[in-house]
Amino acid sequence: MHRSAPRLTRILACAAVPVMLVVAGCSSDSDGETPGKGAAESSAGSSKTPKDATPTVAPAKFAKLPEACKAITAKTVDALVPKAKTKTGTAGKSTDLSSRSSCSWNGLVDKGLKGSEYRWLDVSFLRYESNPTLGSGEERATENMAKEVAKLKATEGAKGVRESPANGVGDATTAVSYQLRKTSTDFVYATTVARTGNVMIVINYNGAGYAGAEKPVAQKLMDSAVLATKDAVAAVAAANK
Template identity: 65%
Template sequence: MHRSAPRLTRILACAAVPVMLVVAGCSSDADSKGDATTQAPSAAASPNAAQEVTPSVAPAKYTKLPDACKAITGKTIEDLVPEVKTKSGTPGKSSDTASRGSCSWNGLDDKGVKGSQYRWLDIALLRYESDPSLGSGEQRAQENYTKEVGKVKATQGATAVKTSGAAGVGNEATAISYGLKKTGADFKYAAIVTRTENVLITVSYNGAGYAGAKTPTPSDLMEDAVKASKEAVAAVAAANK
């Protein structure tokens, strides 16, 4: 009888409080211990679960870029840009030469009353590093390859835009030709956007005839642009040996 008195007192006390408090404060000691036992493993497993979902990507094949002004040989520059002003090229500004670089050349072959031929050649290099949150360098280059082709096709004022594949240049390449009216002359453009592993290369070659000189044909310009692009692909590979 004496042992049951405390238990009865406890039951009466719990009956006098709201239901929510009974659940929280009047459960047995055994239940409380059981809850602690079941919750412990999930808390301990959290760090491991975070490690399991961390993505991993393949390292980028190319870790360097060549000097953009040396990516096309001097002989090719002389062939494509007669009377070139600066044979060594004019480099573009870059705060990260390991990831991007550019260079351009231009020249006017002035033949007086027989007319003049103007040519402009430029190259842009973009290298993509592997990133767990963005993908491998090659995947990122593939994604941006399509975007670069779109940018060239969307050149403001471009007319008669045509695209085709450029076989034998890098892993994949697209040739884009178009016309553009500027400085009172009809310019013809030939551009090649190339992906070689995790690097994108864009070569743009254009020209015009002045004072009655013949305008260059898109096919002739494209043939030269392909040649320059192949040299640039080789230069990227050589820079990473």
């Protein structure tokens, strides 16, 4: 009974002061928590960065592809495929020309008793967008470039496969050459797989000799393929000016 006296005294004292002071001075009997502490902690917690924030990637360098059949200059086409059936080239089918396009040329040069020389040239463009999940456009182009080179080196029936870098062409270029026998004739292939920014370019140049004509020299074909690759790299830059 005596222990409750101090508490009773405080209650009576609170009753004797204005209502506003009662609220402020007597609320401390509740739980001893500092006023406003919970709100401050809540505010501090809300300022933390979410752990699942979406990662960002660098934007793709090129937004457009050139018109494939105009990407290789007429001068280069005349030099590589002298008797092309269609000088302006044959465009490949594509459902999205801003991401994928291609064009090809082929022709046969008749040298009479010395036989005939066949040549085929094609160019393909593949553009990659930046994606937070898959990586930047340049990273994706680099990854697919490696896959394309591996696929070329694994061509069924290919003989004498050789791989080498073609320095000074685009951001990176790999040259792959090999021989392949088709329709009882030995074809020589010179292919370049290049990257410029977020665009991958594949140039395929091949040829064969018929009716006694000698098969083409691999190095000469590759030099020509590199020349066409330079045209294609320049065309990508021009299309995005």
